[in-house]
Amino acid sequence: MSKSVKNISIASHENIQMDGIQKLGVALGLLGLFIMALALFNVSFPNKGLWLAGSILAIFTGITVYANRTYLNQPEGINNNGIWHKNLTNRGSWAWMTGIILTSFYIVLYWYPQYLGLNQDGEANTGIVGFFDPLSYILNGKAASQWFVYGTLYTVAILGLGYKFILKYRHNKYQLVRTISVMFFQLGFAFLIPEILEKLNPEKAYFAKDLKNMWPLNYYFFNDWHLKAMLEGGNLGLFLLFFGIAMIFIISPILTYFYGKRWYCSWVCGCGGLAETAGDSFRHLSNKTDTVWKIERWMIHSVLVFSFVMTIAVIFTFLSNNPEMSFITKDHFIWGIVAFLLVFTGALYIFKRKDLDKDAVFTLLSLVAIIIILLLINYFSGNQNILFIDSNSLREWYGFAIGAAFSGVVGVGFYPILGNRVWCRFGCPMAAILGLQQRLFSKFRITTNGGQCISCGNCSTYCEMGIDVRSYAQKGENIVRSSCVGCGICAAVCPRGVLKLENDSPAGRINSNEILLGNDIDLMDLINQK
Amino acid sequence: MEHIVIIGNGIAGVTLAQQIRKKSDSKISIVSSETEFFFSRTALMYVFMGHLKWEHTQPYENDFWKKNKIELLQGLITAVVPDLKEIILENNTKLTYDKLVIATGSKPNKYGWPGQDLQGVTGLYHKPDLEALENWAPTTKRAVIVGGGLIGIELAEMLRSRNIAVTFLVREKSFWDGVLPFGESQIINRHILEHHIDLRLDTNLVEIISDEKGHARAIVTDKGETIECEIVGLTAGVSPNIDFLKDSGIELGKGVKVNRFLETNIKDIYAIGDCAEQHVAIDLRRPIEAVWYTGRMMGEALAQTLTGTRTAYKPGHWFNSAKFLDIEYQTYGWVWAAAKENEEHFYWEHQSGKKAIRISFDKKDRTFLGINTFGIRLRHEFFDKVLTSKETVDYVMKHLAKANFDPEFFTSYEKEIQKHFTSHFVGIITI
Numbered sequence: 001m002s003k004s005v006k007n008i009s010i011a012s013h014e015n016i017q018m019d020g021i022q023k024l025g026v027a028l029g030l031l032g033l034f035i036m037a038l039a040l041f042n043v044s045f046p047n048k049g050l051w052l053a054g055s056i057l058a059i060f061t062g063i064t065v066y067a068n069r070t071y072l073n074q075p076e077g078i079n080n081n082g083i084w085h086k087n088l089t090n091r092g093s094w095a096w097m098t099g100i101i102l103t104s105f106y107i108v109l110y111w112y113p114q115y116l117g118l119n120q121d122g123e124a125n126t127g128i129v130g131f132f133d134p135l136s137y138i139l140n141g142k143a144a145s146q147w148f149v150y151g152t153l154y155t156v157a158i159l160g161l162g163y164k165f166i167l168k169y170r171h172n173k174y175q176l177v178r179t180i181s182v183m184f185f186q187l188g189f190a191f192l193i194p195e196i197l198e199k200l201n202p203e204k205a206y207f208a209k210d211l212k213n214m215w216p217l218n219y220y221f222f223n224d225w226h227l228k229a230m231l232e233g234g235n236l237g238l239f240l241l242f243f244g245i246a247m248i249f250i251i252s253p254i255l256t257y258f259y260g261k262r263w264y265c266s267w268v269c270g271c272g273g274l275a276e277t278a279g280d281s282f283r284h285l286s287n288k289t290d291t292v293w294k295i296e297r298w299m300i301h302s303v304l305v306f307s308f309v310m311t312i313a314v315i316f317t318f319l320s321n322n323p324e325m326s327f328i329t330k331d332h333f334i335w336g337i338v339a340f341l342l343v344f345t346g347a348l349y350i351f352k353r354k355d356l357d358k359d360a361v362f363t364l365l366s367l368v369a370i371i372i373i374l375l376l377i378n379y380f381s382g383n384q385n386i387l388f389i390d391s392n393s394l395r396e397w398y399g400f401a402i403g404a405a406f407s408g409v410v411g412v413g414f415y416p417i418l419g420n421r422v423w424c425r426f427g428c429p430m431a432a433i434l435g436l437q438q439r440l441f442s443k444f445r446i447t448t449n450g451g452q453c454i455s456c457g458n459c460s461t462y463c464e465m466g467i468d469v470r471s472y473a474q475k476g477e478n479i480v481r482s483s484c485v486g487c488g489i490c491a492a493v494c495p496r497g498v499l500k501l502e503n504d505s506p507a508g509r510i511n512s513n514e515i516l517l518g519n520d521i522d523l524m525d526l527i528n529q530k
Numbered sequence: 531m532e533h534i535v536i537i538g539n540g541i542a543g544v545t546l547a548q549q550i551r552k553k554s555d556s557k558i559s560i561v562s563s564e565t566e567f568f569f570s571r572t573a574l575m576y577v578f579m580g581h582l583k584w585e586h587t588q589p590y591e592n593d594f595w596k597k598n599k600i601e602l603l604q605g606l607i608t609a610v611v612p613d614l615k616e617i618i619l620e621n622n623t624k625l626t627y628d629k630l631v632i633a634t635g636s637k638p639n640k641y642g643w644p645g646q647d648l649q650g651v652t653g654l655y656h657k658p659d660l661e662a663l664e665n666w667a668p669t670t671k672r673a674v675i676v677g678g679g680l681i682g683i684e685l686a687e688m689l690r691s692r693n694i695a696v697t698f699l700v701r702e703k704s705f706w707d708g709v710l711p712f713g714e715s716q717i718i719n720r721h722i723l724e725h726h727i728d729l730r731l732d733t734n735l736v737e738i739i740s741d742e743k744g745h746a747r748a749i750v751t752d753k754g755e756t757i758e759c760e761i762v763g764l765t766a767g768v769s770p771n772i773d774f775l776k777d778s779g780i781e782l783g784k785g786v787k788v789n790r791f792l793e794t795n796i797k798d799i800y801a802i803g804d805c806a807e808q809h810v811a812i813d814l815r816r817p818i819e820a821v822w823y824t825g826r827m828m829g830e831a832l833a834q835t836l837t838g839t840r841t842a843y844k845p846g847h848w849f850n851s852a853k854f855l856d857i858e859y860q861t862y863g864w865v866w867a868a869a870k871e872n873e874e875h876f877y878w879e880h881q882s883g884k885k886a887i888r889i890s891f892d893k894k895d896r897t898f899l900g901i902n903t904f905g906i907r908l909r910h911e912f913f914d915k916v917l918t919s920k921e922t923v924d925y926v927m928k929h930l931a932k933a934n935f936d937p938e939f940f941t942s943y944e945k946e947i948q949k950h951f952t953s954h955f956v957g958i959i960t961i
Contacts, residue, residue, distance in 0.1 A: 075724055077856030081691040082580040171856075173939040289591060449935055450910025452851050452860065454822050455541070456573035457586040470589055491937050493581075495853040497860060497907035500935050517914050519827040520844035526834055 021069040029062025039131035049134035067164035076171035095416035103413030110404040113146035139195040162277040182273035214247040216307040217430035224318040260444025261434035262486025279420025283464035286419035304432040313391035421464040435482030443503040446479035450517035459490035532556040535627035542803025543633035545829030553837040563606035579691040610778040632801040636768035645738030650746035651762040670760040677766030697728040770805035790842040802828035847917040862913035863900025891923035907935035
């Protein structure tokens with residue numbers, strides 16, 4: 001691997017090796033994956049169901065054996081020994097290989113599912129999709145699709161590596177509860193319940209399966225096929241439609257106000273769930289420079305605007321083509337959007353502009369102005385493409401570039417190279433919305449404990465979102481950043497007990513003063529004179 | 531333009547430079563022989579253990595210094611000539627200053643042990659110490675650490691992270707018992723053993739034996755035992771790093787003698803951080819305070835003086851923290867190893883033997899004097915206020931929940947602690 005980054009730490013690699021039992025665990029896990037790989041290459045197994053069960057069991061057992069051996073034979077506490085020495089977790093050849101395999105898997109999954117053995121012509125599945133048929137019949141009564149395979153593997157990863165995470169942080173109850181939560185939501189709300197609902201309602205059209213996956217992370221929520229499927233999906237479909245809308249406008253804002261965006265990003269969300277469990281070993285790889293922070297802000301907000309524009313266009317087209325299916329007309333809709341944008345940005349400008357950077361305010365106002373002008377031009381000219389571009393191609397581009405390439409191929413495929421939250425940090429429009437609210441209208445912050453920081457850098461290094469936590473902590477400032485997903489690892493790895501995730505009154509939440517305790521009080525006043 | 535030269539780029543010197551820059555446009559130069567950029571000395575151990583890479587120990591990006599017009603010079607200073615207002619570097623280049631600040635920190639103590647300068651023998655203070663450990667670690671089966679303080683236990687943890695066997699010689703009868711009272715010290719003794727560290731209490735180093743290549747091969751203890759080892763860690767405290775000032779005319783004791791304004795006996799020369807020694811100790815503090823936090827605070831104070839507001843170094847209430855392997859320790863106010871005559875100690879220890887709290891208070895008026903906490907995080911702000919307003923121990927007990935700084939969902943022990951306190955110190959009054 002000529003591209004692998006050489007370990008430039010001055011630390012050597014000696015003396016850290018797996019013992020026999022750890023190796024056995026890894027071997028068992030790989031055996032499970034190997035059986036699936038054989039299936040992928042069309043080795044035909046008799047009793048597919050048994051082999052499938054066996055391979056999944058092998059993966060779980062392997063992880064359990066490895067994790068028990070690694071963590072249970074030493075005292076509870078932070079265990080990051082050797083993270084930057086190990087090939088896999090320091091962008092060595094194993095990391096690149098894992099990255100390439102994951103990336104290839106996503107490319108095939110999204111664009112060439114036939115190579116996984118999916119048969120779209122009504123014949124029996126082959127390959128790994130066929131291998132998963134028995135489980136699919138049990139759960140949803142149909143043959144497997146590539147998405148069923150993906151969903152199952154995704155769930156296996158979160159459960160298995162979630163167990164490993166729990167052992168690693170077993171001294172920390174916050175981590176324990178949070179991880180059980182993501183495991184629960186993945187297994188129940190994203191996997192079992194939707195599959196079983198499908199089995200119970202075989203005649204209903206397909207609609208979004210992951211119940212907790214809300215717009216705009218679930219970018220196709222308002223797409224015509226999905227809206228139709230929900231509208232024609234009986235009580236269940238209507239429930240999901242209203243639940244989905246309520247999530248966006250009622251449930252999420254309330255929860256984010258009280259708890260910050262963590263209620264979703266590191267407690268409920270599937271992408272977050274995978275990042276926190278399977279991706280935990282790569283959290284330290286996120287880039288912490290100022291430059292990348294700037295790139296982050298531009299990228300994530302661009303994706304948000306893209307998803308917003310796409311959704312407006314798609315809903316407009318839907319309402320134009322299916323006026324009979326909705327009590328809202330396209331005129332209501334356009335005027336509603338314009339009013340919403342005006343009220344939203346107006347309120348933001350009036351009440352919160354002091355909390356935002358000048359360039360952020362400028363960008364926000366000009367973008368909203370452009371969107372409104374475009375909407376009105378197209379509306380009054382009777383253009384069917386409400387934002388000049390055909391909503392269909394807009395939707396397809398979004399699905400390709402953001403939905404598949406960004407969130408999947410780059411987001412997960414590059415875990416071992418760029419860290420485990422690339423998608424959440426640079427791309428997720430949901431994270432952008434929740435982040436905006438977290439920064440401006442929330443009780444959540446990370447409190448710095450007086451003057452106790454020793455600037456060691458563990459918090460910054462292990463922040464998966466690339467926040468330079470230390471830069472705040474060493475000045476005694478609270479950390480109130482829109483990107484913080486509240487995973488709590490900074491507080492866990494801090495050797496001096498300096499950081500605490502808290503929900504407290506919004507007053508005094510953001511302190512830009514240097515209030516390092518311990519020194520003369522009059523001196524602190526002097527220092528804070530700007 | 532006034533030229534301020536700071537010798538040493540540790541937390542004291544760097545804090546000073548930043549605080550000056552906030553208020554003034556003076557030319558600021560920092561001279562260091564150790565590293566080009568400021569790093570957090572407290573993080574050295576994490577680099578060895580593989581938790582961090584070297585660059586993570588640097589709190590500021592490399593272009594920070596240029597942006598803030600703080601000039602960084604590399605070189606070892608051999609002499610200071612106050613009459614000419616210049617300093618002389620190793621390669622004989624000279625640098626003139628208008629104001630000079632000595633912030634050269636400490637060096638590990640060596641007590642004249644035979645063999646103390648052999649290969650394989652090191653302290654844990656400077657970056658080169660870390661590099662030496664890196665070199666020796668791959669061929670080391672056993673290391674012996676001499677000196678039972680905060681650095682000794684860090685070094686033990688580091689070596690254990692690479693599966694190197696560690697023998698830990700501690701002069702005292704129990705770990706760090708000059709600072710920690712009996713209960714807390716016992717907690718750490720047990721925890722050291724739990725980490726498979728061979729703890730030898732009440733044991734001193736007599737000599738280090740060399741192999742034929744001049745590398746440490748074994749040590750001999752005062753119990754007559756010879757212990758084979760390839761690394762010897764000397765962690766018996768530190769003392770000011772001021773040898774280069776011997777002939778400068780600056781008044782020296784153990785450290786650079788300074789008054790409350792951090793001024794030396796020579797005009798325009800100041801000293802801060804580990805290397806500064808107060809003529810008269812401040813409050814209950816030691817004349818030399820080799821602590822991260824005090825280095826930072828002296829930097830903050832002196833910056834005011836150097837920007838025109840002559841300001842004394844007046845540290846607030848004492849606080850400190852450490853981590854002993856997996857057990858976190860914080861302290862606020864003063865808790866002495868043995869209660870003084872007017873003091874009463876309240877001690878609670880959790881049944882796990884890994885969490886404890888000790889509060890020192892005045893016997894007569896029950897004023898809260900200080901707290902040690904092990905395995906439970908407490909809020910600095912709370913105790914700072916309590917100490918300032920001289921609240922009683924009963925007040926602290928009543929508001930213990932407010933003082934807690936543990937992460938959410940952690941088991942709270944306040945009820946148990948309060949009950950324990952009530953049964954010992956509060957007759958019939960219940961809280």
